[in-house]
Amino acid sequence: MPKLPAPPLPAPLRTPPPRPGQGNGKSGPVEDAKQAGITVVDWVDERTSLSGAARWMMFRKVPKGTNWFYTLGSATMFAFLSQAVTGVFLAMYYRPDPAGGAYESIRYVTNDVFLGQFVRGMHKWGSSVMVVLVFLHMGRTFFFGAYKYPRELNWVIGVVLLILTMVMSFTGYLLPFDQRAYWATIVGVNINGTGPLVGPYLSDFLRGGSEFGATTLSRFYAIHMLLVPGLIAALLGAHLYLVAKLGTTAPPWRKAEKRKELRETEV
Amino acid sequence: MPDKRDKHKSKYTLDRGMPGAFEGETITRRRFMTGTAHGAGAVAAASFALPALGFAFGPIFKSTPHRWEVVGNVDLFPDNNYIPVVLTVTPNIGEAGKTTVYVRKFNPEIDTDPYDQGTPYIAISSRCAHVGCPVRWVDASERFICPCHGGVYDLLGRRVGGPPVRPLDRFYTRVNGENVEVGPRFSVNSQLRRFSPRDPGEPLDGIGQYLYPSRPGAQKL
Numbered sequence: 001m002p003k004l005p006a007p008p009l010p011a012p013l014r015t016p017p018p019r020p021g022q023g024n025g026k027s028g029p030v031e032d033a034k035q036a037g038i039t040v041v042d043w044v045d046e047r048t049s050l051s052g053a054a055r056w057m058m059f060r061k062v063p064k065g066t067n068w069f070y071t072l073g074s075a076t077m078f079a080f081l082s083q084a085v086t087g088v089f090l091a092m093y094y095r096p097d098p099a100g101g102a103y104e105s106i107r108y109v110t111n112d113v114f115l116g117q118f119v120r121g122m123h124k125w126g127s128s129v130m131v132v133l134v135f136l137h138m139g140r141t142f143f144f145g146a147y148k149y150p151r152e153l154n155w156v157i158g159v160v161l162l163i164l165t166m167v168m169s170f171t172g173y174l175l176p177f178d179q180r181a182y183w184a185t186i187v188g189v190n191i192n193g194t195g196p197l198v199g200p201y202l203s204d205f206l207r208g209g210s211e212f213g214a215t216t217l218s219r220f221y222a223i224h225m226l227l228v229p230g231l232i233a234a235l236l237g238a239h240l241y242l243v244a245k246l247g248t249t250a251p252p253w254r255k256a257e258k259r260k261e262l263r264e265t266e267v
Numbered sequence: 268m269p270d271k272r273d274k275h276k277s278k279y280t281l282d283r284g285m286p287g288a289f290e291g292e293t294i295t296r297r298r299f300m301t302g303t304a305h306g307a308g309a310v311a312a313a314s315f316a317l318p319a320l321g322f323a324f325g326p327i328f329k330s331t332p333h334r335w336e337v338v339g340n341v342d343l344f345p346d347n348n349y350i351p352v353v354l355t356v357t358p359n360i361g362e363a364g365k366t367t368v369y370v371r372k373f374n375p376e377i378d379t380d381p382y383d384q385g386t387p388y389i390a391i392s393s394r395c396a397h398v399g400c401p402v403r404w405v406d407a408s409e410r411f412i413c414p415c416h417g418g419v420y421d422l423l424g425r426r427v428g429g430p431p432v433r434p435l436d437r438f439y440t441r442v443n444g445e446n447v448e449v450g451p452r453f454s455v456n457s458q459l460r461r462f463s464p465r466d467p468g469e470p471l472d473g474i475g476q477y478l479y480p481s482r483p484g485a486q487k488l
Binding site (some may be wrong): 098099100145149177182183186187189191193194197199200201203205207208209210211212213214215263 | 323324326327329331356357359360361363364398399400415464465466467468469478479480481483484485
């Protein structure tokens with residue numbers, strides 16, 4: 001914010017700016033709180049040097065022409081964070097019991113728990129939002145040429161994150177354990193099984209046996225809430241690190257500005 | 268990166284003038300310690316990683332016991348039409364562990380295929396051979412019809428239309444006194460030759476039986 005000019009008062013009427021050590025040795029509660037905050041941050045920073053990392057991560061130079069399309073990656077990350085938070089709280093009520101308990105616990109969350117329908121709705125619709133955002137982010141990266149040298153590895157990590165997001169969608173779909181969830185999973189597992197040679201073993205691994213069994217649901221639940229979120233969080237960290245390290249690309253319609261002395265003289 | 272340190276050094280500890288070196292020795296103390304630390308780390312990681320992997324992949328190699336279930340009296344099933352019965356494939360998980368099987372008495376005029384001779388009853392699985400939706404026997408058209416993607420099968424469960432890649436699976440049957448019993452599942456190819464049960468979507472004609480191998484967890488009798 002630009003500083004407002006001082007009002008044109010004669011010198012004796014102007015309030016002098018506060019100086020350190022002034023104020024008759026007294027300080028107000030606001031100043032005390034401010035000072036306490038600074039002390040705590042300093043204490044941590046002196047022992048961790050975290051402020052350097054935070055500055056490195058947050059105060060980066062961005063190219064001219066950076067626009068709203070560049071926010072799709074952060075939007076995807078916030079969709080993931082929303083899924084993580086709502087998922088943790090849904091797990092407080094969910095029971096992966098195929099003999100009716102899973103369906104009953106979802107019914108209880110939806111109908112009886114305070115704000116249960118809302119939190120479950122956030123998780124359910126948020127999953128679709130996350131998939132849509134992942135694809136938009138991927139499209140932005142592709143059409144802006146942001147996958148090119150030196151950012152190829154970040155593209156590869158992004159593809160793995162895309163696959164993991166699909167795994168999350170697939171494993172999460174079974175958990176309500178209604179008719180749609182059950183038959184969609186039967187069909188999905190059988191589509192996995194149509195891969196030659198490895199397919200039959202892959203579908204056996206997913207089901208935890210040759211038939212849909214007692215452990216299939218808990219297996220999907222463990223993959224959905226423990227295995228894949230951890231992998232996504234770790235790869236997301238690597239993804240962000242590379243973005244901060246390599247910087248973002250300018251949009252393809254922006255031409256590089258040459259320095260004046262490097263320009264060819266007109267003939 | 269070329270390592271200049273080792274360029275002019277002999278690999279023998281004796282040549283390098285190390286104290287306590289003896290003839291032909293190449294392992295320095297540094298090399299020994301590095302190897303030992305890496306080896307111990309690998310053992311420690313493997314000691315929890317391998318059991319966990321075995322735990323997760325174990326069910327693939329576990330063979331399930333064959334179950335025989337009584338589905339009705341011998342007089343219940345005609346030889347020209349199917350009676351649906353509900354079979355428990357996986358016990359103790361409620362509806363999710365059940366499947367519908369269509370049962371009919373063996374009919375020498377219809378069941379002329381050599382593989383079916385000697386079978387007292389024909390039990391056809393309702394699991395579609397496309398991706399596993401439940402098919403329904405439609406009496407009027409004498410067809411099994413799948414609601415998902417339009418798979419159609421004839422009276423013997425052979426595909427006559429739609430995307431399925433093989434006929435409907437079957438179950439072994441036997442007569443125990445006055446009761447018909449239905450046993451484990453098996454898959455058939457288009458000639459109704461019997462194979463160990465495969466998942467839906469896996470063809471069994473030609474090269475299919477090798478591209479989609481049978482699994483230890485599901486074997487025919």
